[in-house]
Amino acid sequence: MMRFALVNFKVSFHFFFFALLATHLSAVAQPKVNLSQLKAKFPNDEMAYLNRSEKVAIEVVNGELQIDVFHQEDRVFLDKRASVFADERIYFSEAFQEIKDLDAVSYIPEKSGYNRTPVTDIKTERPSPGGGIFFDDMQVKKFTFPGAKEGGIGTVSYTERVKSPYMLSGFVFGNYVPVINSEFSVSFPASVKVSYKTYGDMKGIVFAKTTQNGKTVYTWKAQNLKASPLETESLSLRHYVPQVFLFIESYTANGQTKEVLGDVQKLFNYYKSLVKDLNKQPSSQLKALTDSLTRGKSEVEKIRSVYYWVQDHVKYIAFEEGLGGFIPRQANDVCQKRYGDCKDMASLTSSMLNLAGIPSYLVWIGTRDIPYKYAENPSMSVDNHMIAAVKWQGKWQFLDATDDRIDFGLPTSHIQGKEALIMTSEDKYEIVPVPVVPANQNTKVDSMILSIDGKTLKGNGTLTFQGLWKTSLKSAVQYRSEPQRDEYYKNVLSRGSNKCALLKNVVTGLQDRDVPVRLQYAFSVPDYVQEAAGELFINPHLTRPWADKRMEESRKNDWKHEFTHIEDMVTILPVPKGYTVTNLPTNASFSHPDFGFKLSYEQKNDQIVVRSQWTLNSLLVKKSSFPEWNKMVAALNEAYSEVISLKKG
Template sequence: MIKKLQSFFPFFFLVFFSGTAQSTKQKSYIAEKQSSYNITVKNNLPSIILSSAEKRWVGDKDDKSILGNRINYADSFEKVFDIEAYSISPNNKKHKVSYIGTEDREIGNIFVHDMKFRYYTFPNIEEGSQTYSLYKKEYQKPQFLESYYFKDYLDCKSSRVILKVSKDIEIGYIIQGNTSNENIEFTKEINGDFTIYSWQMVNIEKEEKESSSPNFSYYSPHLIFYIKNYKNNSGTQNVVGTIDNLYRFYAQTIKDINKQDQTQVKEKTAELITGLTKDFDKAKVIFDYVQSKINYVAFEDGMGGYIPREAASVLQKKYGDCKDMANLLNEMLRYAGIESNIAWIGTRHNNYTYKNVPSPIVDNHMITVARINNQDLFLDATGQYSLFPNVTPFIQGKEALTKIDDLKYKITTVPVIPSDQNKTNGKLKIEFNSNSLIGQANFNLNGFLKTQFISTYKASTDKNEMLKGYFARFIQNIQTSNVDIKNDDLSQIPLEIRYQFELDKWIKKTDNQLLFKPILFFPYSDARINVEKRKTPLENDFKKSYNFEYEFVIPQGYTIDFLPENFNFTNAFFTASITYKKVNNTIIINQEMTMDTLLIEKNNFETWNIAIKNITKQYNQNIILIKK
């Protein structure tokens, strides 16, 4: 259920800039962009009209990002009109856009949707040209308003949003994102029957998406506004703006679902739980069935992007999106006699809470919440290989708005899965063979690490190549054989990987010494953050931990000349230790690491790097064996 509440970058123009093309190409930039909303009551309903305008200055005419424009809209809820676009050359010649097309947006794996865009290309673009884009948009559903992001994909001289609100309408608003180093000028004034709100930023650097960044909602400054209520001939009408109003809207959208005959749903449920007596076991087989047998196919067409389809229909067709799967799962759990309800939730893609943003913008997903043994289980069947009763990684720490009845709801927070439940345990027995190490390895993957491996492994058409790449993540020149995988299923039993390996040229050999690095696996060795260049936070999918035990058989005729000192490190993000000891004719090494954070803000980059530096230094420690 991906809401059609896109961020967008509106347009306006400043005073006319004149100039000539430069001998060296300069960066293009937005001279000014502005979105002006006129919010009134017409025909007893809210009327929201956006007037959007933008002016760009063209530096590099070969930069494809400035050659044209796209106006995104949801066809079921929004109407775009009065589009005007033209360019002005450096010698003041005006060139109007002659063709404006309409296309369906390509949105990931969404099968059916109503998202479209209008597009055009500016004619006769030269270096030093200016482009002007203007349009209007009418919002036909007052609950579904967009966010305004002040920053853009180009540097921007001025970015402004204006709300002109009738006295018959009460709005709410909030600035989200990281504004600690930003200056947003806000004004509010009364003009007759209207209140005019204005926010403006000037001289703004472009916003960039970096690898492993969270969504823009975490750090890019943006305005969210919503209509709380309006007055018409029947009195005051609530829209959203409070959690109660938001829930009432949600409850209204689903009040007519599951009216079809559900005999097949009941029968399938009874079949699945035959012989089971515990609610936990019943819930698991039902969850596993919906997760594995119902294919995820996204539908975002009109209110179909918000209203679950009939449970009976989803079961029969064997496909549906998140809300369809949540609805079917919920109905089957109820037929099994388990307390269960559907819930709206925003994934980690949305950095909002219901208190701060009581609007549909807060949510983009739907799950099922079952109550078993006095505990809430947050069940998301879209994960495909999620291990019951685990949550999916992308809803960790998020609030769920759970339906109780048409008037009652509750808000609960999905737990963040601790690192010790997402653990890799590895045991390696290793011997020396000339300049190589040979051995046997046994690895157990738990929690999200098991799910992650299975997802990749099952989807791979060449499983040998997939495994080769998996092992090479740690040591590139390792040679593996006799790989055996067990428990690649939906149980909580750890996935087991056994294999034999050879690691060539790992030993430095002299006449009477053997020198080698005993640590063979280097979690986070490449995770140092470039503090000077990186501008955005760093996001991890989930917390995780590692525990490797190495058993090196000391070659006959050798004894230990040097063992590194034991190592321990702890800070806000990592805990790590490496211990060394001799046991009879073996060297036993225990390597442990815990990564315990989901988000690293810019002011914590150095703390993160300090941990990486200290830990990876230990990866390069050597053991020296000497001939007796």
């Protein structure tokens, strides 16, 4: 991934801190906190953040911008699990930030009051590289509040020097724990032009503009913000909470005015300055490689050949130090070293395609965890990824070489619906929405022929995956050992009951591009066929999608999905010789714009054909749709309980 510029605008759980007291706790000898009142107010929370204050001070000193952010943060531990929340981490980049004047204090409750215990063991370390593939200049200051226990308080304050005006971002009013009082401010002289944008529901956020000592001060304050629910399969916190984005539009020093940020054009101007010297002189090695891959091929064959070569031959390893986290490396170097991150792969992909005569462009884009459009937040926190793009048959095609499981023509799942900032020339750009792949392209199709052998149900089938469902399957098995793959396939192909025995599984297409993945399988399920009074009973629903997916009323967030899809199943049951069909279930269906199902049953000559289809048309099932979703799940489960009956004679 490309480095995500987040200075001040911090998004990890440990970076959100909030306030309850009017004065900072570190300034008083004995804090006064009514623990029982707080516990009554937040009965389901293990902790609450107390004073959170970030004050941004912008100056022009010796002709240069100086940006300092003073952080003051307090927390109170509300139950006996205090140690879980006692660890503190402050992440920063050596190239873009300096952390100084760090002071932390633990207030340990005793019978007579609080024992004020300063934190003395503060370590500065480099975080372990993620999976051995991500290396950067990030550092972390880490410590633990000593003696943390129920009723205890931890406070921390520090000054953050922001070394680049492009890295100033904003503030989030929200967290997964309660926020009582929270304050954000910025002060700046007349020689600096500062603007701001807000995002989310700002109701309850109080704004004030004042002038102090010739400086303009913007202040935002909030009180009693409820905890945002931390739930699985949800959008990130940034989608739900109010936020303020700051922009230094320009500043004047020594009689000269320098433009910085504030709109999309300024952001693009900065981005293009980072790539202005990129790939000006392709090497003979790169030219020869490109020619060997594309000579004599059609346009689309050239695109596929280059795209798939980069996917297969360049290993994802990120070295992101300083501006190296934002500037792509030269295609010549990436090709020679055979490793790089997203922006390096984008550099190589676009360079090779241009050498092959296919116009290709660099693209800045944010993943789906980032909610903003470029006009809403034209800063470096609006995106965190770089890919390449080509226009083929009049449509933009997005090439993300970091995912070697994706086929040409499909965007990766995590950029669907996002805006792409495409650099179409040295001075021009286009903002293009990445399409959401339609459900009918992401399909899972299961065809089975069954047979009855006493009480055992046997079957042979073919399970076919296409589109992003194919990509998901390949991702699930890619790094598993052979025994782990076998166990995974066994779970995917389990039919009927936990007694199911997988007798055969032949996988094709797993290593191929532009073709489906198919699992050809055979199975048997002992004791599945029930018999009573000379009649056989068979439940034809050997798999039951969504049967256990009822949305609880307590859930607060919308339900996020990786891709839309259609799942089809055709089950054929030959009627055993000498038997007649005495019962076929009634057809069932449910229709909603975002989801639905169809189940049908028919007898054709000596066969029973059951057709099932489940459709998800949206990446996000809204909470407002949960009642309808639950109605559908109830209808499904009722239908799943129906059986086919056969009588002899």
